[in-house]
Amino acid sequence: MAKPVGAITRGTTWHNRLRRVDRWTAAVHGPALRAAVRPLVVDLGYGASHTTTLELFERLRAVAPGVEVVGIEIDPARVALAKPYEREGLSFVLGGFELPVPRPPTLVRAFNVLRQYGEEDAWHYWDVLCGKLAPGGVLVEGTSSETGRRAVWVGLSPGGPRTLTFSARFGDFERPSDLADRLPKTLIHRNVPGERIHAFLRDFDHAWAVSAPFGVHGMRQRWLASVRLLAARWPVAAHPPLGGPARWRLGELTLPWSAVDPH
Numbered sequence: 001m002a003k004p005v006g007a008i009t010r011g012t013t014w015h016n017r018l019r020r021v022d023r024w025t026a027a028v029h030g031p032a033l034r035a036a037v038r039p040l041v042v043d044l045g046y047g048a049s050h051t052t053t054l055e056l057f058e059r060l061r062a063v064a065p066g067v068e069v070v071g072i073e074i075d076p077a078r079v080a081l082a083k084p085y086e087r088e089g090l091s092f093v094l095g096g097f098e099l100p101v102p103r104p105p106t107l108v109r110a111f112n113v114l115r116q117y118g119e120e121d122a123w124h125y126w127d128v129l130c131g132k133l134a135p136g137g138v139l140v141e142g143t144s145s146e147t148g149r150r151a152v153w154v155g156l157s158p159g160g161p162r163t164l165t166f167s168a169r170f171g172d173f174e175r176p177s178d179l180a181d182r183l184p185k186t187l188i189h190r191n192v193p194g195e196r197i198h199a200f201l202r203d204f205d206h207a208w209a210v211s212a213p214f215g216v217h218g219m220r221q222r223w224l225a226s227v228r229l230l231a232a233r234w235p236v237a238a239h240p241p242l243g244g245p246a247r248w249r250l251g252e253l254t255l256p257w258s259a260v261d262p263h
């Protein structure tokens, strides 16, 4: 077997760390997974434990019973640790960005992986991974806090990035720009004056500050009011499956990538 493409990095992970992105993936991409013939999902870089891959498997099986999940890890010791947890429809293999799977995946999830690479590598591996997707497939690439209470991710199609999603547990941030340290590698260095992502987070903080009176009804109401205010200036996704009150209530907000594209 050829050497897996990539580098072994820190394996930090935790139970339920990726629940926010799992919930979004099931809601937004569940219908496509259900409709696909033999849908294959890859969890790339699952880390020191099989847990988040197993959780992804269980959550996707609930909405798309035919889904098959393969956890790929570049560290052979972590593959050996996960192997005993294999079952029908769930397997763990050694590999890297080359994705050693039998057919093009309908969905690839790579969480807390590219943040440990350089910015140029992150752009490059976006292209590499997008080129491996099944037609109509999606790459979900993002970063979360250790506990998963704050997360930011990008949804990419075979043609490149499409959406940017922010997700946070109410009470776990003071202002929306606290999520900036979870931006994907391709954006984190762009959070400086003059860049669109910086302008967006500045406006989000302003909307949050102006919406403070709604806080008497709880943080959820304050978030809803802020997002509605922000939607007057930014192309916030306002309809299902990506947007609208049902998603905003979860502490989520999705924008088209084009709104923050640094290029």
Ligand SMILES: C[S@@+](CC[C@H](N)C(=O)[O-])C[C@H]1O[C@@H](n2cnc3c(N)ncnc32)[C@H](O)[C@@H]1O
Pocket: 005, 006, 007, 008, 009, 010, 011, 012, 013, 014, 017, 018, 044, 045, 046, 047, 048, 052, 072, 073, 074, 075, 078, 095, 096, 097, 110, 111, 112, 113
């Ligand atoms: C910080 S852990 C993330 C674990 C899990 N995805 C999470 O978010 O909790 C990153 C893992 O990605 C693995 N990794 C890094 N580059 C990889 C690559 N190119 N292919 C597969 N795994 C990779 C590392 O070995 C490490 O175990």
